[in-house]
Amino acid sequence: MKRSLMKHSAVKHSMSRWVLVGYGIYLAVPLYWLLSMAMRTNADIAGDFSFFPSAPTFSNFVEIFSNPVWYQAFGNSLTYVAINTVLSLLVAIPAAYSFSRYRFLGDKQLFFWLLTNRMAPPAVFLLPFFQLYSAIGLFDTPLAVALAHCLFTVPLSVWILEGFFSAVPKELDEMARIDGHSFLYFFFRIFIPVNRGAIGVTLFFCFMFSWVELLLARTLSGAESKPIVVVMTRTISASGIDWGVLAAAGVLTVLPGILVVWFVRKDLVKGFALGRVS
């Protein structure tokens, strides 16, 4: 009985492993094409088909690194994305905790309403944000973009975190109280460490959505704080798209995200063990 069970599970296991391998290849091939485009000249890209670049070149990367507009834009993007991620988590962690623990009048409606901000086309929010931030002198600062992005990163974070938090049994809270821990001790020393994986994945998604957002970032930044996604659209000029430089910039834009995943990798795989409370 036990043996057949194990055999059965091994078969199932290898099936999802094959799905992963297959999907990994599916992911990797277009990514290879991006990298390969980044290392070709435009003439080579538009010329005959070839699997490998016929004359690999780093000229596209050199062009990016020799132009200060590019790396300033990189810095600008990183600044507002970092501010946004920190703000979102600071607001969303307590909010998600209360949604997961307390019942109050209209809690489900409020919870759903949070997300409706993300359902309206972002273009709707452009003008009011622009007027509001211009009026209080925030226009063209990283803070403006960071705050505007909170419009969708905060609801998103609350929703993701609430899913994880409500799966944590309430007994955990009660046991900590019985053990005589204060609420703050419980929250920071027990609850948050237990949910490291959830916070890690939320952090990644805040970072990701803020990093690739174009419309709000473009509207709320002037010459001082141009983000990278806006500078990238400049490669599309009257003479057509500069494929090589666009691809090279695409390769470079994923690097900070890789670092984020690298930092949260241990948290993501860490499940929590009940009974390690006290």
Next chain:
Amino acid sequence: MVLIVAFSAVIPLMTVVNYSVQDILDFNTRFFVGFDWYRETLNDPRFIDAFWRQIGFSLTVIAIEIPLGIMVAKGIPKASRYTPLILILLALPLLIPWNVVATIWQMFARPDIGLLGVSINALGIDYNYTASPIQAWLTIVAMDVWHWTSLVALLSFAGLSAIPGPFYQAAELDGAGKWQVFRLIELPRLRGVLVIAVLLRLMDSFMIYTEPFVLTGGGPGNATTFLSQYLTTMAVGQFDLGPAAAFSVIYFLFILLFCWLFYTSVISRDET
């Protein structure tokens, strides 16, 4: 809080609602027309076509991405040297700006110089996404699956990791098979992340704009003209602000309705 909501959500929405009931010739000449634009939009055959095309597209990508994402998440080893590398590979498509995603696929699928296009043609299938409506549609679905399945997979992976080990041990003692473990332990625990994953994909696929715009420009014909693109053509291309505003209100209400239906069905199943 109320002020922030007023400034960021209510006022712009009201502006749009206001436009939607007027006939605007220029910014000083406008007439109140009531619900005419709504009636016109809902009877516009091109709107109805785009609407059904949109529903078909959203349902297709959700039906592919959710199960595939769960399968991929289950395939990721928990404690392997390769785990971080797998997670990074999964994260990559999400981190690429959307216009670049579309550009990659545009070049990748070109039948003359792209790897995908050349490979398919080499197999003897006549593939050209700029000429065949079905192939254009399939290419956009393939791109969307490539772009967004990782979102489901990463969320599910974090959800699976959060399941305490004793749950599995108890199930094994009870002699539960893999399917039962999935059905009775993993799926209920993944509920939270799956709800947000479905809602995110529902909203984003419904508002998809950049990718089809860059990849196919809505063509060939109108084969891949989804709602957002038709709306943009109306508002920017033809400057029909009144009908476009009515369109946006209807559009927003539909997204709201679908998400609400999905959310309440999940919640009510929860409470019974």
